[in-house]
Amino acid sequence: MPSTDKRIDAYIAKAAPFAQPVLKHLRELIHTACPDVEETIKWSFPNFMYSGAILCNMAAFKEHCAFGFWKASVMSDPDRILVTEDKPSMGHLGHLTKLSDLPKDSILKKYIKEAMRLTDEGVKLPQRQRNNEKKELIIPDYFIKAIGKNKKAQKVFDMFNYSNKKEYIQWITEAKTEATRDKRIATALEWIAEGKGRNWKYEKC
Numbered sequence: 001m002p003s004t005d006k007r008i009d010a011y012i013a014k015a016a017p018f019a020q021p022v023l024k025h026l027r028e029l030i031h032t033a034c035p036d037v038e039e040t041i042k043w044s045f046p047n048f049m050y051s052g053a054i055l056c057n058m059a060a061f062k063e064h065c066a067f068g069f070w071k072a073s074v075m076s077d078p079d080r081i082l083v084t085e086d087k088p089s090m091g092h093l094g095h096l097t098k099l100s101d102l103p104k105d106s107i108l109k110k111y112i113k114e115a116m117r118l119t120d121e122g123v124k125l126p127q128r129q130r131n132n133e134k135k136e137l138i139i140p141d142y143f144i145k146a147i148g149k150n151k152k153a154q155k156v157f158d159m160f161n162y163s164n165k166k167e168y169i170q171w172i173t174e175a176k177t178e179a180t181r182d183k184r185i186a187t188a189l190e191w192i193a194e195g196k197g198r199n200w201k202y203e204k205c
Helices: 006-014 019-033 105-120 141-147 151-159 162-173 178-193
Strands: 038-042 045-050 053-060 065-069
Touching: 006 019, 006 038, 006 045, 019 045, 019 053, 019 065, 019 105, 045 105, 053 105, 141 151, 141 178, 151 178, 162 178
Parallel strands: none
Antiparallel strands: 038 045, 045 053, 053 065
């Protein structure tokens, strides 16, 4: 496999047994569809670069894997495999726990090639529009300080959509005591680092 990064070899080796075949398959598929892809580690998980830009990324958590396209929001989705709005967790293919959770190879290759085309054409991601509701989301200083000490949780939180951020912040700020608040922050950081939304226990995987 050309242009590989030994850090990704180590990342896959350290992943849970269920995750390893999923990550290996995704990695091989990306290289097949995009021979010029380059591997790297960003934000503590594997990213795949093409022409100097992020093409896609993947990550393994305790109970699932995630895969995402950097420009998913501007990609067409004829096979309806992408989840780009109100997604409960990191990634665009849902929670991946086994190879059969992945779309067909032919479909994923088609999407990878479209992501390449968007990069070749210099298509940029649109700036997010802020509505009045989003301006009202205030993240407390104590949460900013706490998550700032966990780089992985910080990156995943930044990639969450507004709804998921709001659910976590509301849960934390509604704590009746400081002890409860601190406990919720610790739990939130653990879940966020694993790519989970606030209500992940009730989500369909």
